[in-house]
Amino acid sequence: MRTIFLLLSLLLSLSSFSQTKSNFATVDTRMDKMPVENSTSATALASFISSNFTTESEKIRALFYWTVSNISYDVPKMLAPNLNESTQDKIDNTLKTKKGVCMHYAEVFNAVSNKLGIKCYVIEGFTKQNGKVANVSHAWCAAKIDNKWFLFDPTWGAGYVNNGKFFKKINNSYFMVNPSELIATHMPFDYMWQFLNYPFTNREFLEAKKPSTVGKAKYDFDGEIKRYDSLSDSDKAFESSERIEKNGLVNALVIEQYKYKKEAFRVYTQNKNIEKLNALYSSFNENIFFLNDFIMYRFKKFKPTQSDEEMKQWIHNVKNKFKQCETDVYNIGIVGTENTGSLSNLKKAIATALMQTEEQEQFLTEYLSKNSLGRKLMLSNLKIRN
Numbered sequence: 001m002r003t004i005f006l007l008l009s010l011l012l013s014l015s016s017f018s019q020t021k022s023n024f025a026t027v028d029t030r031m032d033k034m035p036v037e038n039s040t041s042a043t044a045l046a047s048f049i050s051s052n053f054t055t056e057s058e059k060i061r062a063l064f065y066w067t068v069s070n071i072s073y074d075v076p077k078m079l080a081p082n083l084n085e086s087t088q089d090k091i092d093n094t095l096k097t098k099k100g101v102c103m104h105y106a107e108v109f110n111a112v113s114n115k116l117g118i119k120c121y122v123i124e125g126f127t128k129q130n131g132k133v134a135n136v137s138h139a140w141c142a143a144k145i146d147n148k149w150f151l152f153d154p155t156w157g158a159g160y161v162n163n164g165k166f167f168k169k170i171n172n173s174y175f176m177v178n179p180s181e182l183i184a185t186h187m188p189f190d191y192m193w194q195f196l197n198y199p200f201t202n203r204e205f206l207e208a209k210k211p212s213t214v215g216k217a218k219y220d221f222d223g224e225i226k227r228y229d230s231l232s233d234s235d236k237a238f239e240s241s242e243r244i245e246k247n248g249l250v251n252a253l254v255i256e257q258y259k260y261k262k263e264a265f266r267v268y269t270q271n272k273n274i275e276k277l278n279a280l281y282s283s284f285n286e287n288i289f290f291l292n293d294f295i296m297y298r299f300k301k302f303k304p305t306q307s308d309e310e311m312k313q314w315i316h317n318v319k320n321k322f323k324q325c326e327t328d329v330y331n332i333g334i335v336g337t338e339n340t341g342s343l344s345n346l347k348k349a350i351a352t353a354l355m356q357t358e359e360q361e362q363f364l365t366e367y368l369s370k371n372s373l374g375r376k377l378m379l380s381n382l383k384i385r386n
Contacts, residue, residue, distance in 0.1 A: 024061040027053065031066045039070065039098075042091055042108065046115035056145045057176075059116050060152075064175050067109055068158040073166040074099040078136065102155040106139040109154050119144040123151075125188040126253045133206065137253050140174075140186060142193060149195045150176045153186065184208075189257040190240045191247045192228065195221050202248040234268035237261050266334075273333045277343060280328055284350060287321040291357055294318060298360065301379045308368050315361050322354045 030052055038048040049062045071094060078101050085093070090107045094100040100108075106122045113120035120143040127134045140153040153174035159167050174182075179195035183205070191199040197218045198211045228236060241261035249255050294314055297303075302311070329347050367378050 024058070024065070027058050027061045028065045031062050031069070034066065039066070039095060041095060042111040042115055045095075046112045049112070049116060056118055060113065060118060060143055060145055060150075060176065063109060063112050063116070064152055064154060064157065065170075067105060067154040068170050070098055071105055071108070071154070071158060072099050072168060073155065073158060073161060074101055074104075075161055075164055075166055077101050078161075102139040105154040105158065106141050109141045109152060113141070113143050121193065123186075123188050123193045124190075124257065125186060125193070126251070127186055128205070129185060131208075133251065133253075135253075137189075137257065138186070140182075142179075142195065145176065149179060151179055151182045151186070151195070152176065153182070189254060190243050192221055192224050192240075192243060197221070199247070202250040202254060206250060232268070232272075234265055234272060237265040237268055241265060270334055270336050273335045274339055276328070276332050277335055277339065277346070280325060280332070281342075281346060283321070284325050284346065284353070287318060287325070288353060290314075290318045290321075291353060291360070294360060298363070311364060312368070315357065315364055319354070319357045319361060322350060322357055325350045326354060 034048055038044045045063075045066070049059050049066075053059045053062055074097075077099075081101065081103075087107055090100070090104050091111050094104040094108050103122075110120045110122045120141055122139055123142055124137060124139050127138045138155070140151060140155070142149055142151050144150075157171050157174040159169040159171070161167070183194060183196065183200060187200070187202065187205045188194055191201075194200060196211075197220075198213050198216060199219055199221075200211050203209075204211055228239070231239065238261075241258055244254065244258045244261060247254075249258055306314075329343070329350055332343065335343050363378075367375055370378065
């Protein structure tokens with residue numbers, strides 16, 4: 001009975017493979033004839049695909065087929081990744097060399113897909129085959145085709161590694177896969193990217209158990225993804241770390257990703273705070289000019305003449321801006337050890353400027369309370385008083 005089951009599974013798999021090939025034979029053939037110059041950039045590749053295909057399913061097939069046909073797995077880079085590569089570097093280097101590891105496949109697929117107007121994301125996680133979890137993390141993609149989410153693994157679709165050598169063999173099993181199927185082997189670090197109403201916990205994935213629905217609310221992954229898109233980078237990292245932790249820190253790969261997201265949140269937040277600090281310095285310096293202008297106006301004995309209300313409003317505005325600076329500077333947050341001195345100096349400078357502004361305000365208040373003769377006397381004694 002077991003033999004019959006395995007044979008049936010194999011036949012179903014081959015049938016699915018043949019169906020995919022036949023459905024997109026025309027697309028694949030057209031992509032085989034694509035001019036080499038169209039593969040030099042994500043924009044050029046997207047332009048060729050857009051010019052030759054109309055439906056989303058045809059376009060995503062063209063992209064998947066080209067990616068798995070033309071990019072080879074870079075085995076040495078798997079063990080020694082370049083941690084300094086930016087996302088754009090990954091894309092450019094992969095298209096130039098036609099080599100990369102899973103993240104390179106995924107970044108190229110993601111970049112071109114989005115240029116095609118197809119919503120796509122890179123998903124990071126860990127994988128399991130024959131009950132064994134891989135010792136390195138993995139990356140694949142999700143794309144929304146005709147308003148439905150499908151998963152794509154261009155790395156596994158391109159071939160396989162055996163004894164340290166890559167063998168090119170297109171595998172359509174990883175093209176346009178339903179999330180409920182790929183979850184058997186691919187586990188996102190962040191359960192939002194499972195695209196399931198009842199996400200698996202990491203423990204359930206490892207033990208090949210179906211998620212328990214008892215007492216669980218249906219998870220609206222579509223709504224959560226839309227909300228995710230509206231968040232800042234720091235909030236994305238923070239919320240992702242929360243979901244990763246909630247789903248279970250079951251192995252070193254998950255723990256490493258959790259720490260990475262927490263650190264990313266810290267860095268994003270710190271950089272945002274540094275931007276606030278720089279903006280506050282600009283606002284403070286601008287207001288210093290207004291204060292200095294008022295002081296110079298006073299030493300010119302308030303010439304040319306302005307109304308009492310205009311002078312009161314002038315110093316009132318300067319004082320309010322410094323007070324706002326004072327409030328803002330104490331709400332900036334962590335800016336890193338290298339910027340702590342600048343933050344401290346700005347706090348002192350604001351305090352000093354406020355004190356000077358209040359002195360000018362007191363003088364003006366007293367000045368405006370007097371009659372014409374009293375005002376002249378105050379201005380005639382200006383140098384003595386200062």
